[in-house]
Amino acid sequence: MEHIKKISYFFGAAVLMLLxxxxxxxxxxxxxxxxxxxxxxIVVSFVLMLLIVIPVMIAxxxxxxxxxxxxxxxxxxxxxxxxxxxxxxxxxxxxxxxxILAVLSATYIHKLEPSKVLxxxxxxxxxxxxxxxxxxxxxxxxxxxxxxxxxxxEIYAPAGRQVLIQMTAExxxxxxxxxxxxxxxxxxxxxxxxxxxxxxxxxxxKGRSANYSGAGFAGMEFDWHSVSRGxxxxxxxxxxxxxxxxxxxAYLNLAQASQGNPVAxxxxxxxxxxxxxxxxxxxSGTVCxxxxxxxxxxxxxxxxxxxxxxxxxxxxx
Amino acid sequence: MxxxxxxxxxxxxxxxxxxxxxxxxxxxxxxxxxxILLLGWWGSLWRNWITSVDHKRLxxxxxxxxxxxxxxxxxxxxMMRTHQAMALGEGSGYLPPEHYDQIFTAHGVIMIxxxxxxxxxxxxxxxxxxxxxxxxxxxxxxxxxxxxxxxAGAILINISLGVGNFGRVGWLAYPPLSGLSxxxxxxxxxxxxxxxxxxxxxxxxxxxxxxxxxxxxxxGMTLMKMPxxxxxxxxxxxxxxxIYPVLMAAYIFLTLDRYLGFHFFTNDGAxxxxxxxxxxxxxxxxxxxxxxLPAFGILSEVVPVFSSxxxxxxxxxxxxxxxxxxxxxxxxxxxxxxxxxGIAVNTFFSIMTxxxxxxxxxxxxxxxxxxxxxxxxxxxxxxxxMGMIFTFVGGGLTGVMLSxxxxxxxxxxxxxxxxHFHHTIIGGVVFSYLAGFVFWFPKAFGFKLNRTLGIASxxxxxxxxxxxxxxxxxxxxxxxxxxxxxxxxxxxxxYYIVMVVxxxxxxxxxxxLVLQLILAIIHGCKLKGNLPVGKADPWGDGRSLxxxxxxxxxxxxxxxxxxxxxxxAYWQMKVEGKPIKTSGFQPVHMPSNxxxxxxxxxxxxxxxxxxxxxxxxxxxxxxxGAVASFICYSFFGDHDGYYIPAAKVQEHxxxxxxxxxxGRKA
Ligand code: HEM
Ligand SMILES: [Cu+2]
Ligand SMILES: [Cu+2]
Numbered sequence: 001m002e003h004i005k006k007i008s009y010f011f012g013a014a015v016l017m018l019l020x021x022x023x024x025x026x027x028x029x030x031x032x033x034x035x036x037x038x039x040x041x042i043v044v045s046f047v048l049m050l051l052i053v054i055p056v057m058i059a060x061x062x063x064x065x066x067x068x069x070x071x072x073x074x075x076x077x078x079x080x081x082x083x084x085x086x087x088x089x090x091x092x093x094x095x096x097x098x099x100i101l102a103v104l105s106a107t108y109i110h111k112l113e114p115s116k117v118l119x120x121x122x123x124x125x126x127x128x129x130x131x132x133x134x135x136x137x138x139x140x141x142x143x144x145x146x147x148x149x150x151x152x153x154e155i156y157a158p159a160g161r162q163v164l165i166q167m168t169a170e171x172x173x174x175x176x177x178x179x180x181x182x183x184x185x186x187x188x189x190x191x192x193x194x195x196x197x198x199x200x201x202x203x204x205x206k207g208r209s210a211n212y213s214g215a216g217f218a219g220m221e222f223d224w225h226s227v228s229r230g231x232x233x234x235x236x237x238x239x240x241x242x243x244x245x246x247x248x249x250a251y252l253n254l255a256q257a258s259q260g261n262p263v264a265x266x267x268x269x270x271x272x273x274x275x276x277x278x279x280x281x282x283x284s285g286t287v288c289x290x291x292x293x294x295x296x297x298x299x300x301x302x303x304x305x306x307x308x309x310x311x312x313x314x315x316x317x
Numbered sequence: 318m319x320x321x322x323x324x325x326x327x328x329x330x331x332x333x334x335x336x337x338x339x340x341x342x343x344x345x346x347x348x349x350x351x352x353i354l355l356l357g358w359w360g361s362l363w364r365n366w367i368t369s370v371d372h373k374r375l376x377x378x379x380x381x382x383x384x385x386x387x388x389x390x391x392x393x394x395x396m397m398r399t400h401q402a403m404a405l406g407e408g409s410g411y412l413p414p415e416h417y418d419q420i421f422t423a424h425g426v427i428m429i430x431x432x433x434x435x436x437x438x439x440x441x442x443x444x445x446x447x448x449x450x451x452x453x454x455x456x457x458x459x460x461x462x463x464x465x466x467x468x469a470g471a472i473l474i475n476i477s478l479g480v481g482n483f484g485r486v487g488w489l490a491y492p493p494l495s496g497l498s499x500x501x502x503x504x505x506x507x508x509x510x511x512x513x514x515x516x517x518x519x520x521x522x523x524x525x526x527x528x529x530x531x532x533x534x535x536x537g538m539t540l541m542k543m544p545x546x547x548x549x550x551x552x553x554x555x556x557x558x559x560i561y562p563v564l565m566a567a568y569i570f571l572t573l574d575r576y577l578g579f580h581f582f583t584n585d586g587a588x589x590x591x592x593x594x595x596x597x598x599x600x601x602x603x604x605x606x607x608x609x610l611p612a613f614g615i616l617s618e619v620v621p622v623f624s625s626x627x628x629x630x631x632x633x634x635x636x637x638x639x640x641x642x643x644x645x646x647x648x649x650x651x652x653x654x655x656x657x658x659g660i661a662v663n664t665f666f667s668i669m670t671x672x673x674x675x676x677x678x679x680x681x682x683x684x685x686x687x688x689x690x691x692x693x694x695x696x697x698x699x700x701x702x703m704g705m706i707f708t709f710v711g712g713g714l715t716g717v718m719l720s721x722x723x724x725x726x727x728x729x730x731x732x733x734x735x736x737h738f739h740h741t742i743i744g745g746v747v748f749s750y751l752a753g754f755v756f757w758f759p760k761a762f763g764f765k766l767n768r769t770l771g772i773a774s775x776x777x778x779x780x781x782x783x784x785x786x787x788x789x790x791x792x793x794x795x796x797x798x799x800x801x802x803x804x805x806x807x808x809x810x811x812y813y814i815v816m817v818v819x820x821x822x823x824x825x826x827x828x829x830l831v832l833q834l835i836l837a838i839i840h841g842c843k844l845k846g847n848l849p850v851g852k853a854d855p856w857g858d859g860r861s862l863x864x865x866x867x868x869x870x871x872x873x874x875x876x877x878x879x880x881x882x883x884x885x886a887y888w889q890m891k892v893e894g895k896p897i898k899t900s901g902f903q904p905v906h907m908p909s910n911x912x913x914x915x916x917x918x919x920x921x922x923x924x925x926x927x928x929x930x931x932x933x934x935x936x937x938x939x940x941x942g943a944v945a946s947f948i949c950y951s952f953f954g955d956h957d958g959y960y961i962p963a964a965k966v967q968e969h970x971x972x973x974x975x976x977x978x979x980g981r982k983a
Contacts, residue, residue, distance in 0.1 A: 024795065024808070025791070025794045025795050026794065026795055026796040027727045027728075027793075027794040027795070027796070028794055035727070037723075038723055038724060038726060038727050039727075041721060041723055041724050042718065042721075042724045042727065045717065045718050045721050045724060046714070046718060049713075049714040049717050049718065050714070052678070052710075053710045053711065053713070053714045056681060056682075056685065056706070056710045057707055057710060057711075059685050060685065060688075060703055060706050060707045061707070063685060063688040063689055063693070064688065064693055064695075064703055067624070067688060067689065067690060067691050067692065067693050068692075068693050068694075068695070069625075069692045069693055069694045074690070075690050076625075076626075076690060076691065076692055077626070077690040077691075078625055078626050078627065078691075078692075079626075079627055080626070080627065080629075080690060081626075081627035081628060081629055081630070081631060082629065082630055082631070082632075082633075083686075086682075086686060087630055087633055090630070090633070090679050090682040090683070090686075091633075091675070091679055094674070094675045094678040094679065095675055098671045098672060098674065098675055101671055101717065101720075101721065102667075102668045102671050102672075104721065105664070105667045105668065105671070105720070105721040105722060105723065106664045106667070106668065108721065108722075108723035108724075109660055109663045109664050109667060109722050109723050110660055110664070111723075112723045112726075113659070113660050113663075114657060114726075115657065115659070171493060171494075171498065171499060171584065172491070172493055172494040172499055173491055173493075173494070173590065173594075175655060175729070175730060177796075177798070179727070179795075179796035180796075182726070183655065183723070183726030183727065184655045184726050184727070184729045184730065184731075185655055185657055185726075186653070186655050186656045186657060188590070188591065188656070189493065189584045189590065190584060190589070190590075191591070191657075193656075193657040194657070206796060206805075206806075208796075208798065209798075210655075210729065210730045210731065210798045211730055212418075212487050212494075212730075212799070212800040213494060214418075214485070214494055214499060215414040215415060215418065215485070216414070217414075217800065217801075217802075218414070218801045218802045218803040218804070219803070221805055280584065280585065289587075292587065
């Protein structure tokens with residue numbers, strides 16, 4: 001008896017905890033424009049789907065109860081195996097629901113496409129802050145080309161200013177994810193993906209890799225500090241104080257596999273470093289992918305067809 | 318780069334859990350083999366099972382393999398869940414990344430390829446020939462070979478527990494992580510070769526069942542009079558035939574990368590890892606339909622029986638299946654909406670994915686209206702079915718949410734996704750297969766599994782599932798990604814503890830299932846393995862042909878091939894009150910047993926092992942051995958078969974008729 005009591009207390013406490021700690025759900029408590037739109041979509045689609053799912057769940061239980069074998073009063077139609085009217089509704093109701101959701105989905109995909117610049121009504125016309133992100137084994141390198149600084153495992157960005165994150169990876173496929181700000185986007189080797197985000201509030205938001213990339217994957221976390229313009233400038237000034245320079249040799253050194261890297265700053269980033277990472281020509285003497293493609297295209301039609309490859313690295317604006 | 322084959326026994330020496338598990342497995346295996354030899358069962362095991370080409374026996378062997386692999390896969394799940402509940406914040410759990418990462422990979426691979434797929438083929442094997450009124454499958458030897466290749470794959474993947482490592486790459490092994498640069502040891506090679514074996518076996522199985530269903534139906538059974546389970550098998554096997562070759566080709570490319578320095582998926586030499594992601598998901602998405610459509614088929618058989626009523630909307634079911642067959646090839650990109658493919662691509666695949674949910678939803682309504690105005694009996698198979706309907710619509714809900722690409726950007730690779738696919742795979746696939754398992758068990762053995770334990774098993778799985786997976790949705794929304802060996806935020810611990818509780822409730826469900834089987838085995842032992850002829854229709858209200866023959870069915874299934882005129886063939890026979898025929902039989906021609914499948918399987922197993930460890934002379938030897946066995950069987954094997962004399966048939970059918978008559982009087 002004592003045990004049962006203890007167990008039920010434990011369960012009661014656990015359920016309460018679950019409900020109470022429900023107030024920190026990153027995806028449902030967004031702080032950015034994109035993530036807020038995504039949250040709206042999630043909530044709307046959930047509610048729409050409930051309109052179908054709840055009745056079905058209720059129907060299973062009610063039919064099971066009502067038409068149980070021992071209830072001889074219930075109607076029994078052993079040979080009834082079809083009804084055009086019912087079958088019509090069976091197809092039409094899901095089709096209607098899916099049509100609504102399809103329109104919704106298409107609208108949002110269009111509106112939130114990560115590579116698109118955010119509308120001026122949302123982000124104003126302040127110049128976009130550009131960050132070039134590289135997923136390394138197992139840490140993040142963030143290069144700020146407009147400021148000539150770079151960091152490991154830390155992002156600072158002014159609240160209210162649009163941020164463009166270009167991303168790639170050195171080895172395995174990773175994904176960039178700040179749940180409170182916006183979508184997951186793959187950071188892939190040889191590729192360049194673009195993500196536009198904006199944070200509306202000051203705060204520190206957790207970010208991490210969202211695609212398994214090997215032994216140190218669990219530790220690939222970073223903080224996104226959304227701060228005032230003054231604090232941002234102060235932070236840039238601090239980063240510029242760093243004696244570390246990020247040239248190609250330093251990059252290759254950093255790219256060695258390691259775990260639990262502390263936040264680090266670099267002042268002075270070699271021009272074109274990010275371009276070279278994407279095109280896999282950091283090591284001196286290697287030919288960049290883009291160049292290889294051009295050579296291949298010039299050689300033959302086959303080469304031309306196969307080299308529609310354009311990672312599309314955005315240079316500093 | 319170091320030698321990939323160095324240090325094969327490292328894990329045994331360094332990780333005590335691995336050592337003890339391996340010791341335990343070896344001890345149990347030795348005991349089992351010794352027991353079989355001492356009791357003098359070897360001869361009968363060899364004659365009646367290992368070399369058997371009887372589809373019913375092969376079906377049972379597949380199911381046994383699946384149950385063992387379920388326990389293995391579930392043990393992995395317990396380890397992951399208990400580890401994660403301890404590995405938050407300051408806690409570090411008890412599994413280092415090198416080990417944890419192998420476990421989730423092995424769990425995923427084993428559950429999909431060596432638990433669900435064998436269970437599926439077990440049911441196909443046992444049920445399909447009986448349902449279409451055939452005496453066996455089209456290619457009985459191929460069937461035996463498929464089983465032994467699957468078996469070889471399952472053993473190979475389990476050898477990786479002790480000798481070397483398994484891959485640490487996730488169940489679809491994205492390169493470059495799974496290439497030589499990301500995974501220099503032999504873990505990924507175990508992955509590749511065990512799945513190649515299972516892939517060959519599954520593809521051959523699909524050919525076998527397609528031919529069987531198209532060519533061997535009883536006279537009168539047109540396609541539109543075939544039971545829905547067989548229809549679902551047609552679609553499922555057609556999918557297998559189209560997708561497994563894609564996966565196997567991708568594995569061949571990866572093999573070339575890893576063994577011969579090719580550059581299909583490498584980062585250098587103009588390789589392109591993204592192509593792999595497309596290959597595996599062109600396979601991977603239809604694969605979920607391979608598993609789930611037969612689950613729908615099972616429900617369409619079980620629900621009418623326990624509602625004592627015809628299936629609602631038979632032809633709508635078939636159309637829904639065919640629509641899914643086509644559409645399932647047009648949705649694979651929903652597994653990487655986060656790749657940045659652009660508006661057009663994402664919109665197309667998002668909408669296609671939603672459209673495919675329509676035929677799926679229609680099926681749910683079909684079962685509901687089958688229950689409607691029926692007489693529902695709460696036997697274990699029906700409980701599983703109702704649990705499936707109730708749970709699967711929930712999984713469908715989150716599935717549709719995932720199909721909205723812009724919403725998926727918040728769910729991709731998170732715990733939310735893991736919760737979703739377990740929701741559909743446990744609620745949809747496992748519940749249905751278990752329904753089929755308890756439903757057809759009395760057909761296979763002539764007696765039912767223990768009912769109380771069956772009900773307990775259902776409720777434990779059902780409740781356990783919700784406790785184990787609902788908190789996962791919440792942590793997913795909080796920002797937990799999948800495949801995490803450690804979490805920074807200690808506040809999530811309470812969720813993980815609740816999930817562990819859920820997993821142990823499921824464990825009780827699995828335990829009840831195993832107990833049911835143990836009771837059944839004890840029952841069988843008491844009878845010294847001579848199961849008496851049981852009555853045809855142990856559940857009452859059976860509708861399709863498998864219920865028209867004795868339980869267990871005689872080796873030849875049908876003494877005279879039945880004549881079919883409606884969809885529910887056996888129901889029709891009962892309505893017409895057709896008596897069981899007891900005289901005028903012809904001798905029945907049967908295919909002979911053969912050991913060739915077994916030997917080819919053994920050679921394939923050693924071949925796989927030798928390939929993993931680069932032992933080239935053994936590779937040659939086993940390859941020659943396998944091919945030689947095959948050629949020997951083709952040229953010198955016994956292809957004439959044998960006849961079961963008419964008198965023997967008559968004896969069985971008379972005993973069966975007596976049982977039936979007694980049943981009717983009682
Ligand atoms: C019976 C209860 C089960 C439990 C408790 C369980 C638990 C888990 C856990 C903890 C993970 C790792 C999730 C993560 O990466 O964070 C996982 C992954 C997975 N499970 Fe299960 N599972 C169960 C049954 C199944 C079944 C029946 C199947 C398939 C038939 C299945 C297929 C998978 C797959 C494919 C993965 C992904 C592996 C990967 O990340 O590569 N599971 N499961
Ligand atoms: Cu890509
Ligand atoms: Cu899919």
